[in-house]
Amino acid sequence: MADFPVQFNPALNQARLAGSNMVFHCHYYNCAVHKAIEETLGDQATGLFRETAAAAVRSQLRHLIDTHDAVITRFSKGRTLFQQLGFGSFDAQQLTSAGGVVVSNSSHYALGWLSQYGIRETPVCQFIEGYLKALVEIAYGLAPEQVAVRETDCMAKGDANCRFVVEVSDGEDTHGH
Amino acid sequence: MAIDENAVVAACSHLPLIGNEDGLIPAFGLYLTRHYADFYNRSSFEAVRQVEQYRPEAILQTEAGLIEAGMLCAFYTFGGIMLSQEWEAVVTPMIESDDDWVYGVIAVVNSLGWGKWRLEQLIPGERLEISIANSYESAGWIGHYPRSQRPRCYLAQGGCAGIMNLLYQGDIRQAPALNPDYFQEIFHSPGSFRCQEIACRTMGDDMCRFVTTRTL
Amino acid sequence: MTSTREVACLHLENLELVMVVDCFGDHRIVEVNLPHPPEIADLKRLTDVGRQTILSDLPRPFFRIDCPGRFLLTGIIGDPKVRFTLRQAALTKAPKIVSQAVRELLNLKRKGAKR
Numbered sequence: 001m002a003d004f005p006v007q008f009n010p011a012l013n014q015a016r017l018a019g020s021n022m023v024f025h026c027h028y029y030n031c032a033v034h035k036a037i038e039e040t041l042g043d044q045a046t047g048l049f050r051e052t053a054a055a056a057v058r059s060q061l062r063h064l065i066d067t068h069d070a071v072i073t074r075f076s077k078g079r080t081l082f083q084q085l086g087f088g089s090f091d092a093q094q095l096t097s098a099g100g101v102v103v104s105n106s107s108h109y110a111l112g113w114l115s116q117y118g119i120r121e122t123p124v125c126q127f128i129e130g131y132l133k134a135l136v137e138i139a140y141g142l143a144p145e146q147v148a149v150r151e152t153d154c155m156a157k158g159d160a161n162c163r164f165v166v167e168v169s170d171g172e173d174t175h176g177h
Numbered sequence: 178m179a180i181d182e183n184a185v186v187a188a189c190s191h192l193p194l195i196g197n198e199d200g201l202i203p204a205f206g207l208y209l210t211r212h213y214a215d216f217y218n219r220s221s222f223e224a225v226r227q228v229e230q231y232r233p234e235a236i237l238q239t240e241a242g243l244i245e246a247g248m249l250c251a252f253y254t255f256g257g258i259m260l261s262q263e264w265e266a267v268v269t270p271m272i273e274s275d276d277d278w279v280y281g282v283i284a285v286v287n288s289l290g291w292g293k294w295r296l297e298q299l300i301p302g303e304r305l306e307i308s309i310a311n312s313y314e315s316a317g318w319i320g321h322y323p324r325s326q327r328p329r330c331y332l333a334q335g336g337c338a339g340i341m342n343l344l345y346q347g348d349i350r351q352a353p354a355l356n357p358d359y360f361q362e363i364f365h366s367p368g369s370f371r372c373q374e375i376a377c378r379t380m381g382d383d384m385c386r387f388v389t390t391r392t393l
Numbered sequence: 394m395t396s397t398r399e400v401a402c403l404h405l406e407n408l409e410l411v412m413v414v415d416c417f418g419d420h421r422i423v424e425v426n427l428p429h430p431p432e433i434a435d436l437k438r439l440t441d442v443g444r445q446t447i448l449s450d451l452p453r454p455f456f457r458i459d460c461p462g463r464f465l466l467t468g469i470i471g472d473p474k475v476r477f478t479l480r481q482a483a484l485t486k487a488p489k490i491v492s493q494a495v496r497e498l499l500n501l502k503r504k505g506a507k508r
Contacts, residue, residue, distance in 0.1 A: 006211065010187070010190065011293070012292070012311055013289070013290060013293045013294070014292065015211070015290035020213055021214035021215070021313055021316070022290055023213075023214045023217070023291055024211055025212050025250065026253055026257070026416075027207075027416070027417070028207075028249045028416075029246055029247070029249060029332070032249045036239075036243050040224045040239045048224065052215070052219040056213035056216040085210060085211045086201060088199070106199045108210055115417045188451060188455075195444075197480060198462065203465055203478040257416075263455060266451055266453045270452040
């Protein structure tokens with residue numbers, strides 16, 4: 001039994017989890033769409049992936065994470081959901097309400113990109129950046145403009161693991177993000 | 178037609194396709210994600226809309242990139258499904274004719290959360306027509322953007338072309354290795370199949386319709 | 394398996410373990426031709442099983458057995474070919490883990506083990 005059961009409606013071929021439509025896709029598609037959009041938008045693509053990911057995840061986590069949950073429980077739920085949906089796994093033990101670092105040694109996007117297209121020069125896990133941004137916002141009760149997540153190391157660049165730096169501001173300084 | 182679609186969908190939906198402790202979902206010989214439809218819809222549509230606004234001359238190229246992603250998806254995902262143990266267990270015992278491979282893969286697609294695909298016409302080796310009453314791509318457009326002047330179901334276009342290329346340009350029944358060379362051979366050679374979305378809900382049609390034929 | 398290729402074939406205690414590269418380019422998959430096809434009763438011998446799914450209503454019953462920390466085992470009842478998809482943490486010990494699981498599955502004694 002999944003921690004977060006997906007409701008499948010066979011009459012419509014529609015799968016829903018906490019208000020969101022969920023669709024199965026393999027890494028070939030995930031990475032090919034990523035590549036197509038990068039080729040179209042260039043540098044602007046990273047911001048688009050990050051923001052669309054954060055919006056989709058934020059909307060769902062608001063349904064799944066109880067405001068009465070302890071912070072550690074909120075992170076645990078977010079991490080469990082991430083794994084359940086097949087995006088990989090991450091370790092957020094070095095993260096506090098002031099920010100910190102999240103590390104992943106199993107990223108669907110990075111592993112997928114490597115196997116499909118080989119080493120790249122820039123990080124590829126913008127979806128995870130967006131996911132973590134939404135999770136940190138909800139876990140600590142922060143506004144979207146207070147949280148910025150950037151991937152500094154990425155297995156798709158040849159790094160040993162994927163490393164995400166989480167910055168939390170007081171809300172006035174948004175670092176131009 | 179011997180494929181019992183309800184039985185296929187029921188069997189697939191009973192598979193616990195849930196990430197393990199590595200956060201991976203091994204199934205059908207692939208690693209799957211159960212992704213956010215909104216993420217793909219918004220990412221793709223925002224990219225396309227930017228091109229439409231600022232570089233309209235590049236729109237066909239942009240759409241071709243998204244359709245190519247759909248074809249890669251079909252090649253590896255549908256191909257992987259048709260070579261998998263799951264297929265062997267669930268679908269193979271129902272197959273009585275070559276055409277049943279098409280019905281079978283559409284039955285499996287109807288467990289992926291992509292909206293209800295319906296095979297309207299199959300002329301083996303020549304033409305495939307599929308309708309989708311509720312494609313997730315059209316749903317994503319309708320929820321956020323005004324009525325479209327052009328069809329928007331890029332994944333589905335690639336998927337429909339993929340079914341025909343896997344079965345009638347290549348031959349998935351012979352269990353070929355699914356690699357980039359084989360993809361090029363069956364998707365980008367004379368006579369490869371391409372799909373045209375002839376009706377789309379984003380344009381005000383009642384459902385999305387896809388016609389797949391060979392390129393000349 | 395999509396885009397996989399055989400990279401090594403080990404013979405271990407009369408078992409042929411075929412290591413293949415998976416679609417992530419890793420060596421997570423081991424295919425084994427069992428000495429005889431597994432039956433449902435055999436599956437119950439596996440230890441430390443997490444989630445177990447047997448689609449027994451199918452004409453060719455499919456099974457999917459997840460052993461956390463070790464592997465996912467998939468196959469068809471009556472078909473000797475089974476597939477282990479290993480966890481990342483288990484990759485370095487793949488042959489040992491797989492051969493142990495096969496012994497459990499088929500109730501085989503380890504060679505040289507005391508009776």
